[in-house]
Amino acid sequence: MKRALPVTREENFPEWYQAVVDQADLAETSPVRGCMIVKPWGWGIWELIQAALDKRIKETGHENCYFPLFIPMSFIAQEASHVEGFAKEMAVVTHHRLKAQDGKLVVDPTSELEEPLVVRPTSETIIGDAFRRWISSYRDLPILINQWANVVRWEMRTRMFLRTTEFLWQEGHTAHASKDDALAETLKMLEVYRELAEDVLAMPVVVGEKPENERFPGADSTFSIEAMMQDGKALQAGTSHYLGTNFARAQNIRYQSASGELEYCHTTSWGVSTRLIGGVIMTHGDDDGLRLPPRIAPKQVVIVPMLREKPEDAELLVYCEALKDLLDGVTAFGQPLRAHLDKKPVRSANKRWDWLRRGAPILLEVGPRDMANNQVTMIRRDRLRDGDKVISAGLARADFVLHAPELLAEIQANLFAEAKARLDANIRADLKDFDAIGAYFGAAEEDDAKSVFKGFVRAPWARPTGAELVEVETRLKALKLTLRNVPAGQTSASGACVFTGRPAVEDIIIARAY
Template sequence: MKRALSVTREENFAQWYQAVVAEADMAETSPVRGCMIVKPWGYGVWELIQGALDRRIKETGHDNCYFPLFIPMSFIAQEASHVEGFAKEMAVVTHHRLKAVDGKLVVDPDSKLEEPLIVRPTSETIIGDAFRRWVSSHRDLPVLINQWANVVRWEMRTRLFLRTSEFLWQEGHTAHADEADAREETRKMLEVYRQIVEDVLAVPVIAGEKPENERFPGAVNTYSIEAMMQDGKALQAGTSHYLGTNFAHAQNIRFQSASGELEYCHTTSWGVSTRLIGGVIMTHGDDDGLRLPPAIAPRQVVIVPMLREKPEDAEVLAFCDKLKAELDGLFALGSPLRAIVDKKPARAANKRWDWVRRGAPVILEIGPRDAANDVVTLIRRDRLREGDKIVSTATPRAEFVNAVPALLAEIQAALFAEAKARLEANIRSDLTSFAEIADYFGKAAEDDEAAAAFKGWVRAPWARPTGAELEEVETRLKALKLTLRNIPLEQSAPKSICVFTGRPAVEEILIARAY
């Protein structure tokens, strides 16, 4: 039987991904190069992710706030490694007015700003400036804030959700009196991200510390959660940074301690973005489109009336409305169940495939016979086919209504289990030299977008090289289009020798191709 998409994952994973985004009606490119329009179904997914994470952020003692989109260039320049890390991605505003010349709008040269403004790539510097004013005593600490915002990082090669010039995210920023408290905050928020991504998005991850060359600009330590996509590539799904006193020194964020000494704050920052949606697509999607975990599906149960422009249609619609009313009174996965009756004037088969491509977890087809016999014909999106055959089951209406909360929880768990099994089965830990790693991954594809043989990750012995030695590691990996992902927090006893330096390993590190 023909698949719902024109391209399969095996044929070309990159094209398949673009097809899912389009056919699932998630997003589209905008008139501004590199930016995206997030459509209602895609934004509905983001709202559910946002809601779950926002609740957890507040439960851990943080308050939401908002800071300006524009940041004075002098703020950015205060932290040297920070400006160096973001310099090539910054969008700059230099003028504030247009004027008409010969019937055309041009930038008014007389409207040049006294100081250029950076369009927010991240907010450490402007929030640090506020912390400087807000904090004077140890009694003012800790400061725990978060903001939901958009940011701009001028990307040359973009892909919807995964890498765009403008994207949506949350960024948490905190200030603490001592290092231990700040480090605890950093790890706590990494664990919050792990829980949200695994429990809500059903995407398994490995939490760990980034090596020195992959740290956030200006950070002392950066931690990440890494997810494996179906093509074997890694996706950084969230990061949490211990910034030490680097930004505090740059922006003079100081407080009077209990002993009367003037000390610098220890600060943190942490964030996740709409790239999580790209991760959901590439973790759970199949050749018929998206498969959404019920926790983030804007519509968990879709009721499709099989209408034939006959008198029985009224009975079918009445049955569907009654069924929806019963579902509306239920809770599933901790929230009110989200159901809809699709009454669009279109062929029922077309509507069914529309919802299949969008990834609605449960699709019910209701015809005159179903209504007369008080049954529903049920399609589970996570188990759509057996071979090429579409699987549907006839279930008594009352039985379905009673069982649907448990069914949605089962689908949520099944998607996670499937992805977890794939992750665990595709991490090699038996390669003990760089030559073996190079042989495993093979020559890097000339074109990143081309279909390539599946390769998982490698978990390799690591001696924490630094400086020029680490730069050499980067160069060797770059030739194979590989990157160091993170040093897993859960470590087994180090074995053998470091695959790069030949020295005794102190831990293991993940190596992969990545988005």
């Protein structure tokens, strides 16, 4: 039996990825270059990710708010390293009116803004301006806020969900009286992201601190969770930043301490975005399409009646509706189970493959024989095939309803275990010099080879800085490699740094990345 997608992962991973986005009906390109229209199935996934994360954010004491999309240019310019990091990606509004001219709409040159407005690439500067007004005393601290918003970064090369001109995300911003409190907040939210990735998305990650050259512009420290995709590349799935007092000094965010002294606040920011959906695709998808972890599947159990345009169809639909009613009374992962009855007048085989490409965790096909035997025929999306044969199992209807939550939990755990085994098996720790690392990854042009898999390398690292770090970046860039993060929990290091030859202080992850 042919695969459901026109291209396999091995043949062409980028084309396979786009085929999943298209045929799982997640999103489509918009009339604006680099932007996407997120379709209902893709939006349903994002809503579930958002709900899971929003709950965790609020449980850690943060409150949601909203800040404007437009930021005065002068705000951005206050923090030099910040503006340098985002300058090439910013979209800027300079006029506020159009006019008709020779039958066309053109920008009215007389409507130039007194001050240009940057379309939000991130909100540290405008939120810092508010913090300056909101904070006067140590009694006002900490401030813990979050917003769900869209941002614009003018990307040259875009790919659905992974890198688009406009994308959706949440960004948390906090202010604290001390470094210790702010750093603890930074790491707390990093752990929230790890939990989201692993427990909700079934996507295992490497947690650690970014090296100096990979920090967020203006930050003292940046921490990340890094996931391995099925082509071996890294995906930065979330970041949390300790900003020190850098933004506070630029924007005069100060508080009066208990002793009466004026002190600068220590601030943080942290965020994840719709690129998590891209990560789910590339972590769990197969050559038949998307495989969704049940926690983020908009429909966890889909019932497909085998309709044949005969009088018996009405009785079969009654049977399937009763089955859906039973499932609606069941909970899975602490929430009502999400069941769906597909009554569309479409051939049953076409409906089956439509839902399998979309990644619905469990598909129930119900025909007249199933109804006569008071059973269902189940297909599990995580274990779809045995060679060319689709695996299905006949189950008593009552047994399926009783055990549906356990089956969904098993599918969730199975997807995580599969991805975790792949991650663990493909972190090389035996390459002790840069030549060996270069030989392992191959020449930069090989990065475009469609079936080449290269995982992560964990290598000794001596934390080079300044010109020495610039040289490291140059050597890595020639091979399309990047430093991902320093895995957390290290207690000692051995060997020589693969870049400098000096004694290593820790290990660092090196990989090609999205």
